[in-house]
Amino acid sequence: MTDPILPTPRDVRDAAARIAGVVTRTPLVPAAELAALVGGEVFLKLECLQVGGSFKLRGALNAMLSLSKDERTRGVVASSAGNHGRGIAIAAKHLGVRATVFVPRSAPAVKRDGIAAMGATVDASQPTYDDAERAARAHAAATGATFVSPCTGRALLAGAGTVALEILEDLPTLRSVVVCVGGGGLVGGMGGFLKGAAAGVRILGAQSVRTNAMALALANGEATDIPDQPTLADGLAGLVDDTMFAQGRAALDAIVTVEETAIADAIRWAHRSLGLTVEGAGAVGIAALRSRRLNPRGFPLAITVSGANIDPGTHAEILAGA
Secondary structure, eight states: OOTTSOOHHHHHHHHHHHHHBOOOOEEEOOHHHHHHHHTOEEEOOOOOOSSGTHHHHHHHHHHHHHHOOHHHOEEEEEEEHHHHHHHHHHHHHHHHHEEEEETTTTSSSSHHHHHHHHTTTTEEESSHHHHHHHHHHHHHHHOEEEEEOOOOOHHHHHHHTTHHHHHHHOOOOEEEEEEEOSSHHHHHHHHOOOOOOHHTTTEEEEEEEEOHHHHHHHTTSSSOOOOOOSSSOGGGOOOHHHHHHHHHHOOOSSEEEEEEHHHHHHHHHHHHHOOOOOOOOHHHHHHHHHTTTTTOOSSSSEEEEEEEOHHHHHHHHHHHHH
């Protein structure tokens, strides 16, 4: 049974129908080199090829389509490390809704510029992601706009869960899935679908050692804040509050953390082996296998490659590394 905090398979299927035509059905491709490494079939779900460069459009669009006419008229506000904001901006433009997105000053220019290019207002005045979220919530309260969380809310999770729906449709024999984890929006949505529709599938999380709030929360049994640290996985940064913790606890069977060097290695591997541009947050699942931090038992296994929005200069430096 699906935990009540997670969307049901019906919620996810309804979301898939609602967002069809705007969201791309991304490919699920075999990864022979990773399969040879771990001794079983491995597939990559390429959300790095999604509209806007990440899976985030799925949840943002479904959440905004679920708003009333009056709520849409008053506009939306979001906080984001970048990708959720871009998803909000694309959805807002599609629906003709005003959007304001608060991002930390450290957000890569490629993400800030992508948000602004869609017509949303960008506020980059806050030093950290958590500060940006507090400012966004205050702005929403002051203006009457609706705050659309990047990680919580049943409609948002149901949209994110369409990633799992597509994987299972393409690979009905799926036995394990590796999901990049920050605040638990993607894993919560995917977990809700899989635990209701394919209960035997093992759901494994991966995150950076510098964005390990969920791993700490699950280990300690409570919501957790962490220091803001420089990381390639900026899309996974921020605290884990009570709701996020509940989502992670309900969805995840296990979680591992990977070093920043392993993330850089995964980014290089994706580019050299597959010709893909992958951001750090999107590469943590690959990094977990390549570094052997994760030794999966159930195959076939699918890995979410959740985003492509990496600063070009940073990407070039990583590719130039050993």
